[in-house]
Amino acid sequence: MSKSYKENQPISAKNFMDEFRRYQKGSVSRRHFLGITGLGTAMAVLGTAVPGLATRDAHAFGDVGNKMILSTWPNYHNPVNIEEFTKTTGVNIQVNAFGSNEEMLAKLQAGGAGWDVFVPTNYTLSTYVELGLIQELDLSRIPNYDPNTQNPTFAGPATINGKVYAIPKNWGTTGFVLNTDKIKSGPKSWKDFFDVTMGAGSGHTIVHDYQLTTIGAALCALGFSFNSVDQGELAQAEKLLIASKPHLFAITSDYQPGMRSGDAWMSICWTGDGKQLHTDMPEMSYVVASDGGELWSDFYAVPTDAPHLDAAYAFLNYMQDPYIQARDFESHGYPTSDSRVDAMLPADIVNDPILYPAKELMSGLEFGAAKTLTDPGRAEVIARFKSA
Numbered sequence: 548m549s550k551s552y553k554e555n556q557p558i559s560a561k562n563f564m565d566e567f568r569r570y571q572k573g574s575v576s577r578r579h580f581l582g583i584t585g586l587g588t589a590m591a592v593l594g595t596a597v598p599g600l601a602t603r604d605a606h607a608f609g610d611v612g613n614k615m616i617l618s619t620w621p622n623y624h625n626p627v628n629i630e631e632f633t634k635t636t637g638v639n640i641q642v643n644a645f646g647s648n649e650e651m652l653a654k655l656q657a658g659g660a661g662w663d664v665f666v667p668t669n670y671t672l673s674t675y676v677e678l679g680l681i682q683e684l685d686l687s688r689i690p691n692y693d694p695n696t697q698n699p700t701f702a703g704p705a706t707i708n709g710k711v712y713a714i715p716k717n718w719g720t721t722g723f724v725l726n727t728d729k730i731k732s733g734p735k736s737w738k739d740f741f742d743v744t745m746g747a748g749s750g751h752t753i754v755h756d757y758q759l760t761t762i763g764a765a766l767c768a769l770g771f772s773f774n775s776v777d778q779g780e781l782a783q784a785e786k787l788l789i790a791s792k793p794h795l796f797a798i799t800s801d802y803q804p805g806m807r808s809g810d811a812w813m814s815i816c817w818t819g820d821g822k823q824l825h826t827d828m829p830e831m832s833y834v835v836a837s838d839g840g841e842l843w844s845d846f847y848a849v850p851t852d853a854p855h856l857d858a859a860y861a862f863l864n865y866m867q868d869p870y871i872q873a874r875d876f877e878s879h880g881y882p883t884s885d886s887r888v889d890a891m892l893p894a895d896i897v898n899d900p901i902l903y904p905a906k907e908l909m910s911g912l913e914f915g916a917a918k919t920l921t922d923p924g925r926a927e928v929i930a931r932f933k934s935a
């Protein structure tokens with residue numbers, strides 16, 4: 548145990564982050580971590596350190612049932628937060644991991660999903676609203692959510708026709724990660740990505756099982772828009788993807804295992820995964836491509852037919868607590884749109900070029916467009932690519 552502070556005694560925000568990193572690495576036990584960083588104590592310290600930090604009790608939920616289903620992305624939640632929510636409320640969370648927004652949409656459209664909360668990406672929200680698949684949120688039931696602390700660039704898509712249908716989770720970029728011990732040529736663009744895939748990195752590249760990012764990468768490599776639905780441009784992207792397929796290691800959105808094992812040397816990658824891989828394996832380098840790509844924001848939303856609505860709102864309120872968001876961030880490495888959380892983070896995180904890329908790189912990125920979610924041309928391209 549650290550000599551500078553003891554269990555059940557207040558600690559600084561910096562010491563809290565240090566202890567969390569130790570817990571992530573397995574250097575200390577869960578008991579030690581929870582004892583050192585008890586929620587009430589840590590919130591008291593952070594509330595003093597950060598002006599304006601909400602002091603309301605995020606855990607005074609009452610009786611909200613004993614079950615909830617969360618559908619989300621891989622490697623996207625801090626297990627400590629999930630465990631603490633269950634311990635505090637008695638709500639057991641079943642977590643379903645999905646690889647694409649198309650998969651999420653298809654599941655909800657089929658009916659009977661039984662989800663209470665799910666995590667869609669910005670460009671899909673208008674489609675969910677048009678189809679009547681998500682409900683307008685009652686913000687009075689989410690007092691920890693403060694719209695005034697949100698960056699409108701990332702939070703804005705949740706408001707449609709003046710109504711709020713979702714609340715922000717995280718934002719990031721879509722680039723690629725490479726093992727610099729294996730690939731020494733220093734690819735900087737999507738054109739480089741496919742050249743290496745079909746050259747020195749043959750047999751060791753992963754692309755997503757997700758049309759938006761995989762087709763988008765091919766389009767950018769050819770000098771087109773990430774969101775293009777032009778049939779001629781899609782035909783060229785399909786040709787590039789099919790030419791690269793014999794050289795791929797896998798087509799999957801759960802690419803960390805392949806990169807960690809050393810079987811894969813390069814993969815299309817989201818920000819947080821790039822940060823996780825680089826932290827654990829410094830030879831892993833995350834690249835925001837110089838020829839474009841995706842800027843995205845994810846949200847928490849509630850399906851129209853959510854069976855455990857009280858538990859869903861309790862979970863949303865819990866996850867909007869700035870302390871809980873910061874703890875989530877420390878686990879997966881995806882930035883939030885909440886300025887209260889940014890104020891808690893150490894300078895080395897706020898200045899991390901993986902998480903907060905240079906403006907010149909950000910300026911070339913595009914938010915996904917709603918038209919790409921249901922465009923039949925893109926759906927056909929990804930289907931032919933997978934079956935080729």
